[in-house]
Amino acid sequence: QVRLEDTGGGLVQAGGSLRLSCAASGLTFSSYQMDWFRQAPGKAREFVAAVTRSGGGIRYLDSVKGRFTISRDNAKNTVYLQMNSLKPEDTAVYYCAAKRVLGDIVFRIEEYDYWGQGTQVTVSS
Numbered sequence: 001q002v003r004l005e006d007t008g009g010g011l012v013q014a015g016g017s018l019r020l021s022c023a024a025s026g027l028t029f030s031s032y033q034m035d036w037f038r039q040a041p042g043k044a045r046e047f048v049a050a051v052t053r054s055g056g057g058i059r060y061l062d063s064v065k066g067r068f069t070i071s072r073d074n075a076k077n078t079v080y081l082q083m084n085s086l087k088p089e090d091t092a093v094y095y096c097a098a099k100r101v102l103g104d105i106v107f108r109i110e111e112y113d114y115w116g117q118g119t120q121v122t123v124s125s
Contacts, residue, residue, distance in 0.1 A: 002026040002114050004096050009119030012086055016123070020081040022096030022116050030054075033101045033109065034072055034079040038092035038121075048094070049081060052104045059106045064090075086123045093118040 008020040022034065030053055039045040049070035050059045058070055069082040079096055097112040 002098075004098060004114050004116035006094065006096055006116035006119040009094060009121045011122045011124065014087055014123055014125050016086050017082070017084045018086065018121060020083065020094055020096075020119060020121075022079045022081075024077045024079075024098065024114075027098065027100075027114070029077040030074045031100050032098040032113070033107055034070075035097045035099070035109065035112070036070060036079075036081045036094060037097060038090075038094045039118075040089075040092040043092075045095075050106050051079060052106055053101065054104050056104060057106045083121070086121075088123045088125045091121060091123050093120050095119075 003025045005023045012018055033052055035050040036048040037045050038048050048061050051070045051072050055072045067085045072079040095118045096116040098114040099109045099112045101107050
């Protein structure tokens, strides 16, 4: 059974930092592109960051560039999202998503194979 477990959310003041983790089990982790999404109350879910199978390719939402860093550790079956200089507008539930892909480039994915349960990030002003 495949499971993605999102952890690391919390309440932080503006300007602070958090590191989210998504631990995967039940799949061949290195065969999957791993992405992070977020959904704020009353808003559509939006893409935040993506990392290729090897970790060598990365893509970000423009508004998080320079503040967020996505990385992965294939030995630990875990993908991370380091979030620095947090802003109140970053408040959302953050989800990781996995898609089995061929090739080590960042794909624009229409439908994911698996999703985490989400972790709440709240940034106070």
